[in-house]
Amino acid sequence: MNIQTSPTTHTTTKKSIGKTGVLIVNLGTPDSPNTPDVRKYLREFLMDGRVIDISYTSRWMLINLIIAPFRAPKSAKVYKELWTEAGSPLKTYGVAVEEMLQKALGNEYVVKLAMRYQSPSIENSLAELQQLGLSKITVIPFFPQYASASTGSVYEEVMRVLSQWQVMPELRFVNRFLDHPKFIEGFVQAGKKYLAERDYDHILFSYHGLPERQILKGDYTGKQCKLGSCCDTANRHNQFCYRAQCFETTRLLVKELGLEEGTYTTAFQSRLGKTPWIKPYTDDIIKELAGRGIKSVLAFSPSFVADCLETTIEIGDEYKELFEEQGGEHWQLVESLNDSKIWVETLVDLVKQEA
Known part of the structure; x- marks a missing residue:
């Protein structure tokens, strides 16, 4: 017997169930x-417990009695060096990408920018999306490698806000994108521009650091992580290990750049306090390179998709000065993806890959 569909049967289309919201989230800026x-x-x-993972009381005293009072004036001076007429570069690029991504995705999507800290806040941006009757929200933290202190913190804040909604749309998170071909190609294109201008003695891949204890906490086996050679390959055990993901990012970039073994180094910057952070430290590597007679370095920062304090000032200026003090002659920072066409194309792919 043939069963025929009734003429009154309704078919569900994308248009009939509403648009998809896209929340793009970067770390934040003053x-x-x-x-x-x-x-x-x-x-x-x-004060985010995923950033400084100590007891609330100890964290409150450290931040409010020591770091905020004494570090803020010094940091303000550095931010003034970074600031442009348009404002903070990280936020300026974020706004530009928001507009470009909206145009690229079209009317079936609504793109909103948010910052994990300060404005526009995740709560306010989600509130705007809540009013639109969306069928789905895709959240893309702007962190290529997963870490509890970055991507994990965005997850937690999004879920905190959504837990207060009576009606929740379908929700999807992009966990990481370090191995997306266009993300890799974006940095390769930027790097090749400088490699075409001159020969460099060494290539440095500098990633933001994390305390070693946070890496060890993330080892669900309790025995896999050794903070060493276990990061030499990517596997199911270390897929969420931030340090292993950074080394994997380097391997992917090295392959596409055609670099030879011994001509590049992976290192970690921006450590805070006296507790051990993941190694090797970028400043130590810079001294070591200069001590070996390395005179020119091309520096990548593939844990950031937008230029900010950690790229423009720390790597671009402070590490350049350190390198020259140690006898180096030429230091060049490769810019982040910022508002490049290939970065927007990457985001389009991330939005649509499971549509």
Whole structure:
């Protein structure tokens, strides 16, 4: 017997069930480079228990009695060096990408930018999306490699906000994208521009650091992580290990750049406090390279998709100065993906890959 569909049967289409929201989230930036705004930003950022993972009381005393009062004025001076007429580069690029991605995705999507800390906040951006009757929300943290202190913190804040909604749309997170071909190609294109201009003695891949204890906490086996050779390959046991993901990112970039073994190094920057952070440290590697007679270095920062304090100032200026003090002659930072066409194409792929 043939069963025929009734003419009154309804078919569900994308148009009939609403649009898809896309929340793109970067770390955040002070509202201005003035000390009160920088202090406010530092307090919110560093009071996150996933960023400084110690007891609440100890964290509160450390941040509010030591770091915020004494570090904010110094950080404000550095932010003033970074600031442009348009404002913070990280936020400026974020706004530009928001507009470009909206145009690329079309009317079936609604793109909103948010910052994990400060403005526009995740809560406010989600509130705007809530009013649209969306059928689905895709959240893309702007962190190529997963870490509890970055991607994990975005997850937690998004879920905190959504837990207060009576009606929740379908929700999807992009966990990481370090191995997306266009993400890799974006940095390769930027790097090849400098490699075409001159020969470099060494290539440095500098990633943001994390305390070793946070890496060890993430080892679900309790015995896999050794903070060493276990990061030499990517496997199911270390797929969420931030250090292993950084080394994997380097391997992918090295392959596409055609670099020979011994001509590049992976290192970690921005450590804070006296507790051990993941190694090797970028500043130690810089001294070592200069001591070996290396005179020119091309530096990548593939844990950041937008230029910010850690790229423009720390790597571009402070590490350049350190390298030259040690006898180096030429230091060049490769810019982040920022608002490049290939970065927007990467995001389009990430949005649509499971559509």
